Amino acid sequence: MADQITVAIRQQEGGAGGQPVIRLENIFKTYDLGEIQVQALRGVSLDVTEGEFVAVMGPSGSGKSTIMNILGCLDRPSKGRYFLDGVDVSGMTKTELARIRNRKLGFVFQQFNLLSRTSALENVELPTVYAGISPEERTKRAMEALKRVGLADRAGHHPSQLSGGQQQRVAIARGLVNRPSILLADEPTGNLDSRTSVEIMEILQTLNDEQGLTIVLVTHEPDIAQYAKRNLLFRDGKLKRDALVEERLNAREVLKSLPTAEEQAAEDALEESQRSARTDATA
Amino acid sequence: MDFMNTFRLALRALARNKMRSALTMLGIIIGVGAVIAVVSIGQGAQYIVQQGIQAMGTNAVFISAGSNRAGGVRQGYGGVRTLTVDDMNAILQEIPLIKQAAPALSSRQQVVYGNQNWNTSITGTTPNYFDIRTWPVQAGSAFSDEEVDLAANVCVLGTTVERILFVDENPIGKTIRIGNLPFRVDGVLESKGQNVTGQDQDDVIFAPYTTVQRKISGITWLQFIAASAVSQEASVAAVGPITSLLRERHRIRNGDDDFLIRTQADIADLQNQTQSTMTYLLGGIASVSLLVGGIGIMNIMLVSVTERTREIGVRMAVGATEDDVRRQFLVEAVTLSMMGGFIGIILGLIGSALISNLLSWPTLISGKAIIAAVIFSAAVGIFFGYYPAHKAAQLDPIEALRYE
Numbered sequence: 001m002a003d004q005i006t007v008a009i010r011q012q013e014g015g016a017g018g019q020p021v022i023r024l025e026n027i028f029k030t031y032d033l034g035e036i037q038v039q040a041l042r043g044v045s046l047d048v049t050e051g052e053f054v055a056v057m058g059p060s061g062s063g064k065s066t067i068m069n070i071l072g073c074l075d076r077p078s079k080g081r082y083f084l085d086g087v088d089v090s091g092m093t094k095t096e097l098a099r100i101r102n103r104k105l106g107f108v109f110q111q112f113n114l115l116s117r118t119s120a121l122e123n124v125e126l127p128t129v130y131a132g133i134s135p136e137e138r139t140k141r142a143m144e145a146l147k148r149v150g151l152a153d154r155a156g157h158h159p160s161q162l163s164g165g166q167q168q169r170v171a172i173a174r175g176l177v178n179r180p181s182i183l184l185a186d187e188p189t190g191n192l193d194s195r196t197s198v199e200i201m202e203i204l205q206t207l208n209d210e211q212g213l214t215i216v217l218v219t220h221e222p223d224i225a226q227y228a229k230r231n232l233l234f235r236d237g238k239l240k241r242d243a244l245v246e247e248r249l250n251a252r253e254v255l256k257s258l259p260t261a262e263e264q265a266a267e268d269a270l271e272e273s274q275r276s277a278r279t280d281a282t283a
Numbered sequence: 284m285d286f287m288n289t290f291r292l293a294l295r296a297l298a299r300n301k302m303r304s305a306l307t308m309l310g311i312i313i314g315v316g317a318v319i320a321v322v323s324i325g326q327g328a329q330y331i332v333q334q335g336i337q338a339m340g341t342n343a344v345f346i347s348a349g350s351n352r353a354g355g356v357r358q359g360y361g362g363v364r365t366l367t368v369d370d371m372n373a374i375l376q377e378i379p380l381i382k383q384a385a386p387a388l389s390s391r392q393q394v395v396y397g398n399q400n401w402n403t404s405i406t407g408t409t410p411n412y413f414d415i416r417t418w419p420v421q422a423g424s425a426f427s428d429e430e431v432d433l434a435a436n437v438c439v440l441g442t443t444v445e446r447i448l449f450v451d452e453n454p455i456g457k458t459i460r461i462g463n464l465p466f467r468v469d470g471v472l473e474s475k476g477q478n479v480t481g482q483d484q485d486d487v488i489f490a491p492y493t494t495v496q497r498k499i500s501g502i503t504w505l506q507f508i509a510a511s512a513v514s515q516e517a518s519v520a521a522v523g524p525i526t527s528l529l530r531e532r533h534r535i536r537n538g539d540d541d542f543l544i545r546t547q548a549d550i551a552d553l554q555n556q557t558q559s560t561m562t563y564l565l566g567g568i569a570s571v572s573l574l575v576g577g578i579g580i581m582n583i584m585l586v587s588v589t590e591r592t593r594e595i596g597v598r599m600a601v602g603a604t605e606d607d608v609r610r611q612f613l614v615e616a617v618t619l620s621m622m623g624g625f626i627g628i629i630l631g632l633i634g635s636a637l638i639s640n641l642l643s644w645p646t647l648i649s650g651k652a653i654i655a656a657v658i659f660s661a662a663v664g665i666f667f668g669y670y671p672a673h674k675a676a677q678l679d680p681i682e683a684l685r686y687e
Contacts, residue, residue, distance in 0.1 A: 094605060095606070098603060099602065109684065113684065114597075127601040130601065131602065174601065178602075
């Protein structure tokens with residue numbers, strides 16, 4: 001209940017005076033596929049204020065990926081205006097958009113998308129390289145970001161030496177390193193088991209709660225959306241529902257109730273041995 | 284992204300596929316190596332020729348008797364009878380650019396000493412001929428001007444003739460027979476080796492021109508005059524005055540000269556031209572290999588761009604601009620080609636050193652060729668790397684991130 005109240009207050013504050021971090025004004029996106037034209041977005045308007053944690057949901061083809069690409073400045077709307085931090089980015093050139101992505105946005109992907117055969121630290125450093133930050137400052141910032149996701153001791157490891165959850169945490173650190181206005185996460189838990197998914201959500205919640213980082217997350221899993229503060233439902237290129245989350249899940253609490261990785265492994269091993277024992281007996 | 288970073292990135296990307304990078308570089312390595320080796324061999328040959336020409340005296344001016352026309356029939360050079368010692372004296376008197384001059388005419392004769400005999404060319408001249416040709420006497424002495432005035436039967440041998448006639452003996456003071464006449468051997472010239480056309484210059488006997496004119500050939504004219512100008516520039520500048528003087532003396536009005544003037548500079552130019560044509564030709568053939576190497580680089584870079592589509596997508600998502608991506612792949616291609624270039628230069632140098640040692644061919648390392656190789660390999664990298672790099676830069680980040 002307490003969480004809901006603070007969210008509600010923050011919402012009111014945003015609506016009253018504070019400028020929204022994201023403002024979409026009647027966004028249309030049409031893909032021209034030669035003979036047919038696909039309308040992926042048909043007039044989406046949306047405000048997201050600082051410190052919000054928004055989950056975007058919807059079935060495939062609903063336009064949720066398109067809205068993410070537009071929010072991420074990877075794509076431009078066909079019509080309508082997009083203000084990011086009060087700046088209209090809808091008419092920017094590709095190079096200007098690259099700068100915006102670099103300075104204002106952090107990305108987390110379902111596939112982690114870390115560079116292989118490159119250490120965790122260097123992966124995290126990547127956005128700072130394109131920001132023209134000095135090498136010393138780069139390493140400092142990357143180490144800080146790794147600390148925030150609890151992987152400072154794995155800085156030298158390559159992605160192949162890290163578990164899926166650790167890889168995703170490195171990706172989050174990479175998303176944070178340039179101190180963005182928004183962290184955009186596209187199905188960040190889609191490739192992870194349920195416990196690791198909750199661990200990732202715990203990191204995102206902490207970043208949101210403690211540092212006020214604005215997070216927009218795309219997911220098709222309703223229980224993952226329950227960790228956010230606000231849920232958006234897309235259908236047929238339109239925003240169908242925009243609601244605050246009631247009974248928001250607290251990842252830290254949920255983790256306590258889940259078996260740890262070791263316990264899970266022990267349980268699995270036990271099951272396995274019992275099964276093989278049974279098979280032996282029947283043989 | 285700054286350059287050092289891009290460069291380090293390129294090195295790492297290339298190190299990731301060492302075998303592939305090495306094979307890709309091979310084309311450039313072979314091309315550059317071949318260019319360096321071929322050019323250094325060519326330059327070596329050119330250098331030797333130049334040395335030879337220098338040895339002949341760079342200030343020399345040769346005036347040969349030309350052809351004349353008798354009722355429409357042209358005779359070859361040396362056929363006319365109009366070039367005389369008086370012409371030579373007139374040149375010496377009236378053209379101050381000419382420092383000295385020697386008359387010359389030759390005749391092939393059978394020469395005999397003891398039980399040895401040989402057919403060779405007897406050239407009649409004066410002692411300063413040896414100065415003009417910078418051709419010193421290695422043993423004994425040249426005949427004197429007095430002996431020329433007296434038309435004495437004395438001679439100086441080229442080393443080839445000396446070797447054939449005098450197997451183990453000291454030839455100085457010995458008497459040989461030229462045609463039917465006895466000649467005293469006064470000296471032996473230093474070996475001059477082959478001339479630029481491959482003729483043995485040492486297969487010759489020199490005698491006073493008066494002796495050859497009166498006693499051997501029975502003629503009063505000369506076949507050529509070897510002159511020497513005060514400097515190399517003067518040798519070229521003297522051509523005009525000599526031409527007008529001789530035209531006047533020979534009463535030639537229509538420009539159908541009965542003489543031919545060549546300077547050492549002309550010959551050197553001709554030789555240089557031939558040599559550099561060869562060098563360019565061989566260099567051109569070798570640069571085809573560079574072209575093939577470049578295509579190899581383009582091919583591999585295209586493969587690399589496709590393989591790394593996802594990486595490109597990630598880089599773009601985190602803020603790489605099109606320029607950043609283009610530069611990254613371009614630097615990679617140039618690094619590949621320039622590394623190939625450097626290895627090629629080293630191998631080319633080793634190769635030409637081996638050739639000059641094992642085959643004892645002269646080679647001369649050309650700084651120009653090395654600089655050209657570096658520039659060329661960089662240019663190949665840029666030219667053939669641009670298309671793949673541009674393709675990478677044009678990728679759509681959304682598509683690239685989705686690429687499997």
